[in-house]
Amino acid sequence: MVGAGVTGTRLPTPGEDVADDPEAAVAWVAEHLGDLALEGPDGVRASPAFRGGQGAADAALAALDVTGYASRRSQVLPERSRGASRMSPYIRYGLLDLPAVWRHVADAPPRDRTKYRDELLWQEYARHVYARTGSAMAAPLRYGPPRTGPWEGDAWPAEMLCVRTVTDELRGDGWLVNQTRMWLASQWTVRAGWDWREGEDAFFRHLLDGSRAANRLGWQWTVGTGSGKPYGFSRWQVEKRAPGLCGRCPLQDACPIQDWPSEATGPRVPVEPEGLRAGSPPALAGPAAVEADGRAPAAVWLTFESLGDDDPALRAHPDLPVVVVFDAPLLARLRLSGKRLVFLAETVADLATRRDVVVSRGAVPGALAGTPVAVTHAPVPGFARRSAAVDVVERHPWRWLVRPTGGPAQSFSAWRKGVRTP
Known part of the structure; x- marks a missing residue:
C-alpha cells in the first residue's frame, strides 16, 4: 500500500478542492492543524494576497516584468506604484528556485535587471551565511x-x-x-x-x-x-x-x-562566528552531486524548503509516492500564523493533483520510521538534525544560484566580489 511505511498521524491528503478554493484550504488547516496555528482553529484565515501551489508560482513568474524595478522597488504607497516582484513566498518554499528567476529576467532593461539580480544574490547570500553559521545566526553576528x-x-x-x-x-x-x-x-x-x-x-x-x-x-x-x-x-x-x-x-x-x-x-562581539571568515567551510552546503548508498528509496521526502515540481529528488523519481510531514512539535513551538499553514496546504494540494502524496503529522523521524527515502538537501540546521534520524538512501544537491565556497562572508559586498554568478 502506498505510504504503508509512514507512521505518525496520517492526515487526509488535501484534494483538488483545497488547491482551488481558499475556504476549503482554511477548513482543512483548521481541522487538522488549527491547534498549532497562532490564532487557533477558529482564527485560521487565508492570505488575501497570495495563493500557494506550483500553478500559482508558475503564473506569478510568467507575469513577472521587472521593468522599472530599480526606481520603484522601495515604493510603499500607493500600492499600484510598487515595484516589488512578490516572488519571495514562492522562492521561500522552493516552488521557484533562484536560478530560474535569474534566467527569467535576462532580457529586462539592464539597470532593472542588475538591481533585481542583486536582490536575488542577497537572498543567496543569506542562505550562504545560514549554511556557514547555522544556529549562531540567532545571535548578533x-x-x-x-x-x-x-x-x-x-x-x-x-x-x-x-x-x-x-x-x-x-x-x-x-x-x-x-x-x-x-x-x-x-x-x-x-x-x-x-x-x-x-x-x-x-x-x-x-x-x-x-x-x-x-x-x-x-x-x-x-x-x-x-x-x-x-x-x-x-x-x-x-x-x-x-x-x-x-x-x-x-x-x-x-x-x-x-x-x-x-x-x-x-x-x-568578542568573537564573530567562525563561518563568516574566509576559509571557513560551508558546513550545511550539502553535496555537489547525488549521494546514494545503493538501496532503492520507497518514497520521496519533500521538506518545506523545497516543495516545487523541480525538486531534484522529486524529478529523479516520478513514480514514487511523495511524503510531506507537518512537524507537529516544531509547529507547536513556532506558532506560525494560519495563513502560512493555508499557503502550505494549498501547495501540497496542488502537488497532489499530479503525484501520489502522503501527508503525515508528527515528529519527522517518527513519521518516516522504516521508510527509505530520497530527499533534496536543505541548507538549514533543522534538516541536518532531522535527516540524521531518517533512513535517507539518496540525497540530492540543493539548487544553489552560486554554490558556497570558503570566501569571506562578513559583508554582502565582500561576498559578492568573491562569487561567480551564472
Missing part, C-alpha cells in the same frame, strides 16, 4: 544591539499610522515590501530598543516568505548587529515612500519619529 535613546510604550504603536498600516499588512497579507520591513525592524530595535530576536520572531510567524536565513539576516543588517550601521527610521522615509500617509495620521503634529533616532553602534 558582528556587533551588539544599538544603544538607543528612551522610548515609552509599544515598539510598534498602533496610533502611528505608518506603523499600523504596515503591521496590518503583515498580519493580514503575510507579506511586506522590503522598505517597510526595514521600517518595522528599525522602529522595534533602533528606536524603541526592544530585542531584535523577538521582532524577528514576529516577522517569522506572519510572513509567508519567513525564513530564518533571509529574515534573520535582514534584521541583523537593519539594526546594525550584522553591519555596525543601524538603519534609522524617521518621518522622512514615510513622506518619501508613502506620500500622503503622514497627513492622515493622528500624530502628524506630534510625530514621535520626526527626527532621526539617536542610535549608536553597539560594541563589537
